[in-house]
Amino acid sequence: MIRWEGIAAASDDGMTTTTFEFEPIDEGARTLVTITESSWQATADGAKSAFGNCEGWTGMLAALKVWVEHGINLREGFYR
Numbered sequence: 001m002i003r004w005e006g007i008a009a010a011s012d013d014g015m016t017t018t019t020f021e022f023e024p025i026d027e028g029a030r031t032l033v034t035i036t037e038s039s040w041q042a043t044a045d046g047a048k049s050a051f052g053n054c055e056g057w058t059g060m061l062a063a064l065k066v067w068v069e070h071g072i073n074l075r076e077g078f079y080r
Contacts, residue, residue, distance in 0.1 A: 008045035015039065018053075033061060 006016035021034040035057050040046040063074040 006049055008041045008043060008049045009039050010041045011039040
């Protein structure tokens with residue numbers, strides 16, 4: 001679990017909470033990763049932030065898979 005400040009966060013301290021769960025499937029051949037975020041306001045801004053993070057986690061998981069399986073860092077220089 002990680003926490004960080006979020007735009008349109010609903011918690012009293014302005015932080016969102018992200019929980020990662022890893023579950024082996026197919027007799028350990030693959031891993032199901034479930035990412036759950038909480039503490040978003042039920043507003044248009046909260047929805048925009050939540051869905052934006054969903055897109056970000058998808059890209060991060062894809063980059064992590066390439067790094068683990070092939071040793072290639074897809075995110076190097078990504079934020080320049």
